[in-house]
Amino acid sequence: xxxxxxxAVLGCGALFGYGLALSTMIRPEVVLSxxxxxxxGLMLVMGGAVVVTFMxxxxxxxxxxxxxxxxxxxxxxxxxxxxxxxxxxxxxVGWGLCGVCPGPAIASLGAGNLPTxxxxxxxxxxxxxxxxQADRHGPAAAGAPAD
Amino acid sequence: MQAxxxxxxxxxxxxxxxxxxxxALLFVLTGRIGGMSTVFSSSWSWLSRRSYFQQARFVGTRAxxxxxxxxxxxxxxxxxxxxxxxxxVRTGLPPGVLLAGGLLVGYxxxxxxxxxSGHGICGLGSAQMPSLAAVLVFMATGFATALAVQAMxxxx
Numbered sequence: 001x002x003x004x005x006x007x008a009v010l011g012c013g014a015l016f017g018y019g020l021a022l023s024t025m026i027r028p029e030v031v032l033s034x035x036x037x038x039x040x041g042l043m044l045v046m047g048g049a050v051v052v053t054f055m056x057x058x059x060x061x062x063x064x065x066x067x068x069x070x071x072x073x074x075x076x077x078x079x080x081x082x083x084x085x086x087x088x089x090x091x092x093v094g095w096g097l098c099g100v101c102p103g104p105a106i107a108s109l110g111a112g113n114l115p116t117x118x119x120x121x122x123x124x125x126x127x128x129x130x131x132x133q134a135d136r137h138g139p140a141a142a143g144a145p146a147d
Numbered sequence: 148m149q150a151x152x153x154x155x156x157x158x159x160x161x162x163x164x165x166x167x168x169x170x171a172l173l174f175v176l177t178g179r180i181g182g183m184s185t186v187f188s189s190s191w192s193w194l195s196r197r198s199y200f201q202q203a204r205f206v207g208t209r210a211x212x213x214x215x216x217x218x219x220x221x222x223x224x225x226x227x228x229x230x231x232x233x234x235x236v237r238t239g240l241p242p243g244v245l246l247a248g249g250l251l252v253g254y255x256x257x258x259x260x261x262x263x264s265g266h267g268i269c270g271l272g273s274a275q276m277p278s279l280a281a282v283l284v285f286m287a288t289g290f291a292t293a294l295a296v297q298a299m300x301x302x303x
Contacts, residue, residue, distance in 0.1 A: 001210060001211065005211075006210075006211070008172075008173075008176045008177065009173065009177060009179075009211045009215050010214050010215070010218040011172075011218065012169045012170075012172050012173040012181065012218060013214065013215040013217065013221070013222060014218040014219070014221045014225060015165055015166075015168060015169035015172065015218075015222060016165075016166055016169035016170070016215075016218065016219055017218060017219035017221060017222025017223040017224075017225075017226070018165055018222035018223065018226045019161075019162045019163065019165030019166035019167075019168075019222075020166065020219065020222075020223060021162075021223040021227065021231070021236075022158055022162035022165060022226055023158060023161070023163055023166070024154075024159075025162070026223055026236055028245075029238065029239070029240075030154075032293055032302075035290050035293035035294070036293050036297050037290070037294070038153070039151070039153055039154060040151045040152060041152055041156065041159035042159070044152075044156055044160045044163055045159050045162055045163035045166070046267055046268065047160075047163060048159075048161075048162075048163025048166070049164070049166040049167035049170065049268045049272075050167065050267070050268055050271045050272050051167065052164055052167025052170070052171050053167045053171055053174075053271075053272030054271070054273075054274070055171070056167075056170070056171030056172075056174050056175060056272075057171075057174060057272050057273045060171075060175050066178070067175065067177050067178035068176050070177075071177055071178045072178050073174070073178040074180050075180070076180045076261070076269045076270050076272075076273050076275060076278065077260075078260055078261060078266060078270050078275045078277040078281065079260070079277055080277040080280060081277075083258050083259065083260070084259050084277050084281050085259070085281065085284050086259070087254075087256065087257070087258030087259025087260070087281075088255065088259040088266070088280075088281035088282075088284040088285040088288075089255070089284050089285065089288045090251050090254060090259075090288075091251065091252055091255030091256045091259055091262060091285045091288075092255070092284065092285030092286065092287065092288030092289040092291075092292065093251050093255070093288050093289075093292045094247075094249065094250065094251025094252035094253075094254075094255060095248070095251075095252055095263075095285060095289045095292075096289040096291065096294075096296070097244060097247065097248035097292055097296060098244050098248025098252070099238075099240070099248075099293075100245065100248060100249060100252065101252060101256075101262050101263045101264075102183040102184040102186075102187060102252065102256060102263075102264070103262070103263065105249065105252075106186075106216050106219045107219040107220060107222065108223060108236065108238075109220050109223070110219070110220040110221060110222065110223030110224035110225075110226075110227065111223045111226065111227040111235060112227065112234075112235025112236060112237065113235060113237055113238060114235070114237070115237055115238050115240070115242065115245060116238060116245065118245035118249065119245040119246065119248060119252070120249065121246060121249065122245065122246040122247065122248065122249020122250040122251075122253060123184075123187055123250070123252050123253030123256075124187055124190075124191075125249075126187075126249065126251065126252060126253025126254035126256075126257065127253040127254070127256075127257045128191055128195070129250075129253075129254050130188070130254050130257040130258050131191060131197060131257070132199070134199045135197050135199040
């Protein structure tokens with residue numbers, strides 16, 4: 001990976017983090033107010049992001065032979081199985097409990113939200129448990145797709 | 148509007164579009180899918196020799212994923228510097244709730260293969276039905292949990 005490539009990834013990440021902060025998704029209290037039915041702003045955040053992403057995911061592979069900085073166009077490999085749905089259900093329980101999900105957990109550190117380190121530690125531990133469990137069930141079961 | 152969006156709507160929509168542009172730009176420039184939960188598995192490949200974490204899909208993507216995550220921190224820092232409040236954005240939730248909630252979030256997202264960004268933004272953005280199902284499921288359990296916690300008075 002060239003320095004330009006990494007700089008581009010860093011810049012995209014910074015725009016992502018700026019959007020998470022601007023939309024106040026780095027405040028768990030705002031996310032919980034959505035999940036309590038008090039403020040539907042999260043629908044606008046997700047809706048705005050999905051519409052823009054949808055257009056780029058459709059347009060780019062049709063108009064460009066390859067990504068501008070090389071490589072190929074990946075796809076998000078989700079599969080309809082028990083793990084996808086059970087995992088989503090468990091994710092939702094945790095999300096409804098603390099109002100933190102992976103992106104905002106990382107971004108909120110930049111705005112000085114140090115208590116979120118607890119959530120970050122929890123997410124890292126949870127990801128390790130999932131990997132360790134998948135290992136025990138053998139390589140055949142270790143097929144949760146990357147996102 | 149006041150009833151469903153008491154804090155206004157422009158910052159929500161502008162922030163969402165910025166997130167969408169970030170994911171779109173990452174795709175146009177590198178072809179990568181900008182979900183955020185995988186970095187929590189791929190980064191373990193630096194520390195753990197377990198075969199699960201040593202898979203090519205983690206080892207081969209851990210570098211750009213870590214750089215992308217660093218970008219998130221810098222971007223939120225830039226917002227704080229340019230537009231943010233004087234005081235840091237600190238959550239008032241107890242550490243135990245953050246840790247326990249985070250544990251379920253990390254385990255569940257990795258088992259499911261995506262989170263609010265992976266299934267929600269990237270999955271829906273590529274019209275994937277399994278991702279739509281995942282989003283509906285985590286929205287349902289998220290609402291149920293948040294409402295139950297509030298009803299039982301565990302959190303203010």
